Amino acid sequence: MKSGSNLERLLEKGEFIITGELGPPKGTDVEVVKEKAAMLKGNVDAVNITDNQTAIVRMSSIATSKILIDEGLEPTMQMVARDRNRLAMMSDLFGANALGIRNMLCLSGDHQSFGNHPEAKNVFDIDSIQMIYMVKTMRDEHKVICGDEIEGDFKMFIGAASNPFADPFQYRVHRLAKKVEAGLDFVQTQCIYDMKRFKEFMKQVVDMGLHERCKILAGVTPLKSVGMARYMAANVSGITIPEDMIERLKGAGKGNVAAEGIKIACEQIQELRALEGIAGVHLMAIEWEHRVHEIVEMAGLLPRPKG
Amino acid sequence: MITADRKPFEEIKASVKDYDKIMVLGCETCVAICQAGGEKEAEILASELKLAFGNEGKKVEVNDEHVIRQCDDEFMADPAFLEKVKEADIILSIACGVGVQHACNFFNRTITDKPIRVVPGLNTTFMGANIDVGLWEERCLGCGDCVLERTGGICPITRCAKSLLNGPCGGSSNGKCEINKDTDCAWHLIIERLEVLGELDRIKPVEMYKDWRPSHSGGPRKRVREDLRL
Numbered sequence A: 001m002k003s004g005s006n007l008e009r010l011l012e013k014g015e016f017i018i019t020g021e022l023g024p025p026k027g028t029d030v031e032v033v034k035e036k037a038a039m040l041k042g043n044v045d046a047v048n049i050t051d052n053q054t055a056i057v058r059m060s061s062i063a064t065s066k067i068l069i070d071e072g073l074e075p076t077m078q079m080v081a082r083d084r085n086r087l088a089m090m091s092d093l094f095g096a097n098a099l100g101i102r103n104m105l106c107l108s109g110d111h112q113s114f115g116n117h118p119e120a121k122n123v124f125d126i127d128s129i130q131m132i133y134m135v136k137t138m139r140d141e142h143k144v145i146c147g148d149e150i151e152g153d154f155k156m157f158i159g160a161a162s163n164p165f166a167d168p169f170q171y172r173v174h175r176l177a178k179k180v181e182a183g184l185d186f187v188q189t190q191c192i193y194d195m196k197r198f199k200e201f202m203k204q205v206v207d208m209g210l211h212e213r214c215k216i217l218a219g220v221t222p223l224k225s226v227g228m229a230r231y232m233a234a235n236v237s238g239i240t241i242p243e244d245m246i247e248r249l250k251g252a253g254k255g256n257v258a259a260e261g262i263k264i265a266c267e268q269i270q271e272l273r274a275l276e277g278i279a280g281v282h283l284m285a286i287e288w289e290h291r292v293h294e295i296v297e298m299a300g301l302l303p304r305p306k307g
Numbered sequence B: 001m002i003t004a005d006r007k008p009f010e011e012i013k014a015s016v017k018d019y020d021k022i023m024v025l026g027c028e029t030c031v032a033i034c035q036a037g038g039e040k041e042a043e044i045l046a047s048e049l050k051l052a053f054g055n056e057g058k059k060v061e062v063n064d065e066h067v068i069r070q071c072d073d074e075f076m077a078d079p080a081f082l083e084k085v086k087e088a089d090i091i092l093s094i095a096c097g098v099g100v101q102h103a104c105n106f107f108n109r110t111i112t113d114k115p116i117r118v119v120p121g122l123n124t125t126f127m128g129a130n131i132d133v134g135l136w137e138e139r140c141l142g143c144g145d146c147v148l149e150r151t152g153g154i155c156p157i158t159r160c161a162k163s164l165l166n167g168p169c170g171g172s173s174n175g176k177c178e179i180n181k182d183t184d185c186a187w188h189l190i191i192e193r194l195e196v197l198g199e200l201d202r203i204k205p206v207e208m209y210k211d212w213r214p215s216h217s218g219g220p221r222k223r224v225r226e227d228l229r230l
């Protein structure tokens, strides 16, 4: 075992995985974390803890991850290259490991111009692919970047994100291949609405055999409203939402749009499950944690297997 | 070249308001080409200051001068020019930040009987190219270890908003960077260029951690050519 995490064990067993996501509070309110954790508990196999997502200052992903562990859930700590240089990354990784965190996601991070401190200076000392390589070296060679030995154990299941819908489209699979080359264990994709394009991407992934070297979790975000669909299509890189999906949401009528969105998400999960190379789904239901149980149940994914 | 923009007039005015004899000092190289701090701009700024102080009934003398380069002793050594510098109460330099500092250093090395005060009239912005009429874009951050050979001649350190060495990130959309739709995604350009060159394989291997020591991260840099030193 590379990390001994629940996520790793279940993926190794070939279980169809479902991971969730939790955004830490914009402050110190631990109760908010606990409430969200309670809604996710038993419904997902691991929970991504975002790291100052969209460059907005929040409780640290390490601290929030530790709170999740105490609540009996398994966190996947996200780490962005925007806010830390290599020293800070490695020292935070030691700390995270010492606190029992065993899954992580290596990310570039949204540019700070999106967030609430656009005046900040960014870091970007190493990029997300180099971060993957760094963590792999720490784990497998037991060394920090400079070659010094690590004192004590270091275990981590290394994840990353992939946006199959960003540009240039034909290069996206090669970037994933580079991440796999660097040492990736699992990847979570950007949320999928354009299934046709995603299938094209997955065909390339399978042709290159990447799914055999790295577990692929397909991103799903249920649409709460027509407005949200339009917003995502306009603001999230590469996202296109097929018109018939929007029509379907509209057709559900007042008061029923959210339920229709959940139905669509469940159908997507079924479709993704049948795809070659997909090891699970990553359900990003941000600020919709209270509906996660319902979605996972409707998708036929309950009860969750024991690791 | 180095590009710069003139500081807001009110800020400039406030920085020289306590002095009676002001010299606006232009630089005829980079900042002249980008029309921020050359001879013409020195003249204009001097007249604007005269007018503004005049309107307030303040008696000041504002002269304008220019040299070929403020970043080099050689172009400022003329004794007649140095005499004028000495007579002024303040030098408002509209060179880039390098020029402002070097002019200050040079004047205070050569004029020893009076401290010379030099303040900037520009905000220095970047090392860039003149892309089109009235358009300049940043091209190099002087990282000290050039990677252009591997990236199709397009700099990811400078032109990628995240300085990624293994791009593009997931924010790249229609050839544009996630930070705004007016900025090209450097990695999109790199891939396009390498494709044309038939060299896409060059970016297949993982580009390893950059050594930032030759960059500004290693501290202020110095260049010594022993063979040229006296």
Ligand code: SF4
Binding pocket: B139, B140, B141, B142, B143, B144, B145, B146, B147, B148, B155, B156, B157, B158
């Ligand atoms: S790689 Fe470094 S030296 Fe080369 S253009 Fe970019 S910043 Fe300048």
Ligand code: SF4
Binding pocket: B159, B160, B161, B162, B163, B164, B167, B168, B169, B170, B171, B172, B173, B176, B177, B178, B179, B184, B185, B186, B187, B188
């Ligand atoms: S969109 Fe392109 S230029 Fe912008 S940060 Fe991402 S890779 Fe760099």
